[in-house]
Amino acid sequence: MLNALKVRMSQGKQYIRDVRAAVPKGFRGRPLISNAACQASCSACADVCPTAAISLEPVRLDLGRCIFCSECAAACPASKIAFTPEVRMAGAAPESLVVGAAQSVPSPVAVSAELKKLFGRSLKLRSVSTGGCNSCELECNAMANVNFDFGRYGIDWVASPRHADALVLSGPLTRNMSEALELAWVGLPDPKFVIAFGACAISGGPYAGSEALERGFSERFRPQLYLPGCPPHPLTFLHGLLDLLGLEVEAKPREPAPAPSPGQKPAGVEPWVAPKG
Amino acid sequence: MSATLKLETPKPSAPGEFFQALRTRLSDGARLVTFYGSPADDSAQVALTAILEEKRALQPLRTSVAKVPGFHSLSREHHTLHIFEREVAEQESVEVHGHPWLKPVRYPKSAPAPMRDYPFYELAGKEIHEVGVGPIHAGVIEPGHFRFMCLGEMVHHLEIQLGYQHRGAEKLLLKPNPRALAPLVETIAGDTSIAHAWAYCAAIEALAGAEISPAAQFSRGIALELERIAMHLAGLSGMATDIAFLPGGTTWGRLRTTAINTAMLLCGSRFGRGWLRPGGARVAFTAELKDAVRANMKLLERDLAPINKHFLEAHTVQHRLKGVSVLTSNQVKELGLVGMAARCAGVTLDARASLRSAPWDKLSIEPVIEPTGDCWARARVRIREIDASLKWLNAALDKIEPGPAPTSKVGALAPNSLAVGVCEGWRGEVVHVLETDGRGLLRHYRVQDPSLRNWFGLAQAMRENEISDFPITNKSFDLSYCGNDL
Numbered sequence: 001m002l003n004a005l006k007v008r009m010s011q012g013k014q015y016i017r018d019v020r021a022a023v024p025k026g027f028r029g030r031p032l033i034s035n036a037a038c039q040a041s042c043s044a045c046a047d048v049c050p051t052a053a054i055s056l057e058p059v060r061l062d063l064g065r066c067i068f069c070s071e072c073a074a075a076c077p078a079s080k081i082a083f084t085p086e087v088r089m090a091g092a093a094p095e096s097l098v099v100g101a102a103q104s105v106p107s108p109v110a111v112s113a114e115l116k117k118l119f120g121r122s123l124k125l126r127s128v129s130t131g132g133c134n135s136c137e138l139e140c141n142a143m144a145n146v147n148f149d150f151g152r153y154g155i156d157w158v159a160s161p162r163h164a165d166a167l168v169l170s171g172p173l174t175r176n177m178s179e180a181l182e183l184a185w186v187g188l189p190d191p192k193f194v195i196a197f198g199a200c201a202i203s204g205g206p207y208a209g210s211e212a213l214e215r216g217f218s219e220r221f222r223p224q225l226y227l228p229g230c231p232p233h234p235l236t237f238l239h240g241l242l243d244l245l246g247l248e249v250e251a252k253p254r255e256p257a258p259a260p261s262p263g264q265k266p267a268g269v270e271p272w273v274a275p276k277g
Numbered sequence: 278m279s280a281t282l283k284l285e286t287p288k289p290s291a292p293g294e295f296f297q298a299l300r301t302r303l304s305d306g307a308r309l310v311t312f313y314g315s316p317a318d319d320s321a322q323v324a325l326t327a328i329l330e331e332k333r334a335l336q337p338l339r340t341s342v343a344k345v346p347g348f349h350s351l352s353r354e355h356h357t358l359h360i361f362e363r364e365v366a367e368q369e370s371v372e373v374h375g376h377p378w379l380k381p382v383r384y385p386k387s388a389p390a391p392m393r394d395y396p397f398y399e400l401a402g403k404e405i406h407e408v409g410v411g412p413i414h415a416g417v418i419e420p421g422h423f424r425f426m427c428l429g430e431m432v433h434h435l436e437i438q439l440g441y442q443h444r445g446a447e448k449l450l451l452k453p454n455p456r457a458l459a460p461l462v463e464t465i466a467g468d469t470s471i472a473h474a475w476a477y478c479a480a481i482e483a484l485a486g487a488e489i490s491p492a493a494q495f496s497r498g499i500a501l502e503l504e505r506i507a508m509h510l511a512g513l514s515g516m517a518t519d520i521a522f523l524p525g526g527t528t529w530g531r532l533r534t535t536a537i538n539t540a541m542l543l544c545g546s547r548f549g550r551g552w553l554r555p556g557g558a559r560v561a562f563t564a565e566l567k568d569a570v571r572a573n574m575k576l577l578e579r580d581l582a583p584i585n586k587h588f589l590e591a592h593t594v595q596h597r598l599k600g601v602s603v604l605t606s607n608q609v610k611e612l613g614l615v616g617m618a619a620r621c622a623g624v625t626l627d628a629r630a631s632l633r634s635a636p637w638d639k640l641s642i643e644p645v646i647e648p649t650g651d652c653w654a655r656a657r658v659r660i661r662e663i664d665a666s667l668k669w670l671n672a673a674l675d676k677i678e679p680g681p682a683p684t685s686k687v688g689a690l691a692p693n694s695l696a697v698g699v700c701e702g703w704r705g706e707v708v709h710v711l712e713t714d715g716r717g718l719l720r721h722y723r724v725q726d727p728s729l730r731n732w733f734g735l736a737q738a739m740r741e742n743e744i745s746d747f748p749i750t751n752k753s754f755d756l757s758y759c760g761n762d763l
């Protein structure tokens with residue numbers, strides 16, 4: 001008992017109270033491409049990019065391919081590319097993930113009225129890793145830990161596709177998983193949608209072009225949410241989900257529930273999340 | 278760490294000589310580090326390479342055999358070869374005769390994928406039933422298929438079918454610039470990025486004859502131990518959750534956040550991506566950063582003590598872990614298991630201590646050994662290794678003077694050479710073998726995650742245990758699917 005109390009004391013409160021304001025210190029996140037002029041016929045950034053994420057004239061970077069290794073930033077003689085701690089970079093379409101000096105931020109994910117109505121108060125996710133290296137899977141797991149705690153928004157992982165509203169894809173989609181992936185997707189009841197988590201799921205990432213992949217699934221079932229990163233930061237996922245479902249966090253902490261009077265049923269817990277507006 | 282061996286590609290000895298030497302030396306106590314096949318100049322042939330650890334050093338053996346008629350398996354005599362011979366038969370299409378069962382390892386070639394055709398071991402009888410689980414599991418984890426042959430609740434035999442995660446990593450590593458592969462290497466098994474990156478860097482540096490500064494070696498050591506701490510915390514949190522010991526699940530879980538956020542603070546990634554590169558390490562330790570790391574390590578030390586005590590003293594925990602899924606030290610040695618799976622069964626096997634390359638030669642670490650080989654031992658090993666790593670990490674911080682990131686340029690790779698990098702990651706030894714051609718480009722890249730060898734240990738440990746103990750046993754081994762499937 002004493003041990004349990006000591007642990008509880010040390011634990012304190014660990015959740016990130018305001019996920020909208022949280023900035024992960026040191027994180028190598030969304031790149032910023034400046035207006036600095038490129039040196040004549042220089043292609044250093046594109047040459048070192050391991051995932052062919054960079055196109056030239058003008059320099060543009062596809063966050064759906066980027067694995068945030070920052071080799072481009074190190075190679076650029078004009079210091080045109082820098083990585084920032086910014087986690088907000090989810091997109092609703094692969095095209096929206098291409099950033100450059102003119103469009104430095106991916107187009108924000110618009111609230112989907114349909115998804116908000118269906119899943120705004122309860123969204124159950126089924127993860128399918130198809131070649132994921134376990135860093136995406138660990139970050140997905142982190143969504144449910146005491147820090148990121150996405151259960152507060154009514155979002156959770158479920159064990160069966162039958163219980164799920166959305167399928168979260170991680171990994172570059174291997175051929176050897178293609179049948180199992182299709183079966184899992186068929187197992188999800190309608191209405192349902194796909195979320196692509198990480199560079200591998202979005203574009204194949206560093207494995208794009210490997211003959212061991214079978215990426216037909218992501219072409220037939222276009223994801224509604226694309227989460228760049230290698231792996232994406234859990235906050236990137238949270239921002240993306242909150243944006244898509246039109247959820248907002250209450251600014252002030254919850255009041256403690258009043259003690260129930262004898263004979264009275266315990267008061268229900270107030271919803272932590274209120275819909276926008 | 279990384280122990281390295283670099284030499285001109287050894288002249289192949291005659292196959293008879295090679296197999297005789299391999300047999301004798303394994304019988305005399307040499308330990309097999311790896312055994313693999315690679316394409317020979319003549320496409321009808323395959324080159325076979327064995328790397329042995331003998332007297333604290335790595336030793337190569339090499340031969341070339343015709344794919345047909347191939348060679349006679351040594352697995353019946355030396356079980357440790359069983360998985361390697363399966364692998365070489367599948368990968369290089371060489372005939373291997375007399376192997377107990379040449380099952381697929383990862384299905385690298387066939388399209389469409391024949392995942393349904395796996396040759397499972399079959400048991401027959403009225404009392405026997407089979408339970409198939411996966412490839413997709415209940416949690417957020419990687420895919421693999423488990424098939425249990427049960428007598429009532431008791432598992433008589435477990436078959437593990439992998440290959441679902443095969444991405445063709447080794448092939449992609451044969452890209453034109455072998456010195457720029459780190460970002461890809463870091464995703465081979467993403468929960469042990471540092472260990473793979475270090476094995477890769479060490480092999481490249483050996484091939485290029487590059488000297489690495491002590492500051493870079495200590496920086497890499499800090500990265501590796503931080504990864505070990507983080508993943509041990511993740512594993513312990515998972516084990517606690519699997520036995521419904523919730524304080525362990527939540528507290529170890531959030532302490533892992535502290536560990537990986539420390540990595541992020543230093544290198545920008547919670548998984549240590551970008552920290553190690555051939556030639557050095559990309560983290561500039563300022564005095565301020567060192568203080569921040571120390572503060573986080575202090576927090577870990579302070580908050581780990583009560584949860585560790587709570588877990589280890591709880592009767593419910595002891596009841597669920599003690600005596601469950603036991604592996605004996607003989608089984609470990611026979612099967613060639615590595616890393617913490619070996620150390621928890623009383624086998625002293627830790628490349629940081631046995632090969633003693635930098636930085637472990639300057640600041641040593643004692644292997645943590647547990648004798649009982651059960652789930653309890655596999656939890657205790659992790660708890661104790663976290664403590665040892667924290668201690669080492671704090672001492673290593675003292676060895677690093679604040680300054681710019683210790684990096685250096687790495688020159689061209691020696692032609693017609695072979696280099697081995699071995700790094701004791703949190704699961705066990707990660708082995709990368711790189712072979713260059715006449716122009717100093719890669720002609721072969723061999724990746725070996727400890728999981729390749731240890732999966733069979735999990736299958737053996739499950740025998741005569743209750744099927745309901747599988748989740749906790751699986752978590753206690755904590756093996757990598759993509760590390761196996763590549």
